[in-house]
Amino acid sequence: MATLQAIKYDDTGKLEILDQLQLPESCTYISIENVEDAWQAIRQMKVRGAPAIAIVGCLSLAVELKKPSVAFQSKGELHTFVKQRMDHLVTSRPTAVNMQLAAEACTKLSTRLTAEDSTDLEAARRAITKHLEATLANDVADNHAIGDHGARDILQKRNKDKLRIMTHCNTGSLATAGYGTALGIVRSLHKSGNVDRVYCTETRPYNQGSRLTAFELVYEKIPSTLICDNMAAAAMKQFGIDAVVVGADRVAANGDTANKIGTYQLAVLAKSHQILFYVAAPFSSIDFDIANGAAIPIEERPHGEMTHTGSVRTAAAGIDCWNPGFDVTPAELITGGIVTERGVFPAHQLVR
Numbered sequence: 001m002a003t004l005q006a007i008k009y010d011d012t013g014k015l016e017i018l019d020q021l022q023l024p025e026s027c028t029y030i031s032i033e034n035v036e037d038a039w040q041a042i043r044q045m046k047v048r049g050a051p052a053i054a055i056v057g058c059l060s061l062a063v064e065l066k067k068p069s070v071a072f073q074s075k076g077e078l079h080t081f082v083k084q085r086m087d088h089l090v091t092s093r094p095t096a097v098n099m100q101l102a103a104e105a106c107t108k109l110s111t112r113l114t115a116e117d118s119t120d121l122e123a124a125r126r127a128i129t130k131h132l133e134a135t136l137a138n139d140v141a142d143n144h145a146i147g148d149h150g151a152r153d154i155l156q157k158r159n160k161d162k163l164r165i166m167t168h169c170n171t172g173s174l175a176t177a178g179y180g181t182a183l184g185i186v187r188s189l190h191k192s193g194n195v196d197r198v199y200c201t202e203t204r205p206y207n208q209g210s211r212l213t214a215f216e217l218v219y220e221k222i223p224s225t226l227i228c229d230n231m232a233a234a235a236m237k238q239f240g241i242d243a244v245v246v247g248a249d250r251v252a253a254n255g256d257t258a259n260k261i262g263t264y265q266l267a268v269l270a271k272s273h274q275i276l277f278y279v280a281a282p283f284s285s286i287d288f289d290i291a292n293g294a295a296i297p298i299e300e301r302p303h304g305e306m307t308h309t310g311s312v313r314t315a316a317a318g319i320d321c322w323n324p325g326f327d328v329t330p331a332e333l334i335t336g337g338i339v340t341e342r343g344v345f346p347a348h349q350l351v352r
């Protein structure tokens, strides 16, 4: 079955994203015409999830570079254009590192091509566009590898045929270019007939679990049950969960991992119940420049996400709120390991 597609791109320079604010009520695609459209869509969370943010950012610049009306007099002008737009995209959301790393790689390429005498303006423009377009296919390939590495590792460590997996937030086709990271592991386990049941958390306050992950699990007919975040300990005890698998927005060099708020409490609970805890993330989510999780910037989200359900106020008027979008799970609680496209690493032993 075809998986849900959060990002549609064709190389005539047409980019559309599934507006995730409308899910699960409707599947509506919106057109992204330029970098500013992408910045707005990322900031408003029409597209979300660390890998998907970077891919949409990169493709939005490819869209601009494909437009005949966008003209440059020199390679220097092209470079300034690329750098300014990439720098702007990095400001869209602070915690996920993928957009920052993608911007650094693209700017580095542009710097090299600008300096190279053998590359003329049009060739440089084509090479940068191709580099940006490649992010889409690369991410799908990485996710398939993550899914297969993770599935193999859990099966080997649990040594049983039918597994009960808990997951948090949304890490599937909607958060990536396709297949997913943590949900990619679930997909690989399901493909080989090894899923007994998936327990997905609601993921308050923005409900990525109940709106998006539940939608993907139902869509793919994977046996699954939705739980509220405060039911995790009871579910672990009652259902005999084999492994918790989550994604990452930024992994520090020592393995400390920032992921959707609520991840840390699941890791603490998993430890108390002797349940394997895995983080699944592509290398594009690993920030080797940050020594540990204390230096990861944590996004503060609007309080309305907590006080309202849709347009209806459900919290007492006048109450103060604290709404961090992410928390940091210390590496020592990531007992299963960090699953990447290059294999599964013990959390403290990430190597570039």
Ligand SMILES: CSC[C@@H](O)[C@@H](O)C(=O)COP(=O)(O)O
Pocket (backbone or CB within 6 Å): 048, 049, 050, 051, 168, 169, 170, 171, 172, 175, 176, 181, 208, 246, 247, 248, 249, 259, 260, 325
């Ligand atoms: C696959 S990205 C990591 C996810 O687990 C998760 O934290 C995420 O989707 C990011 O949250 P969001 O705030 O919805 O962009």
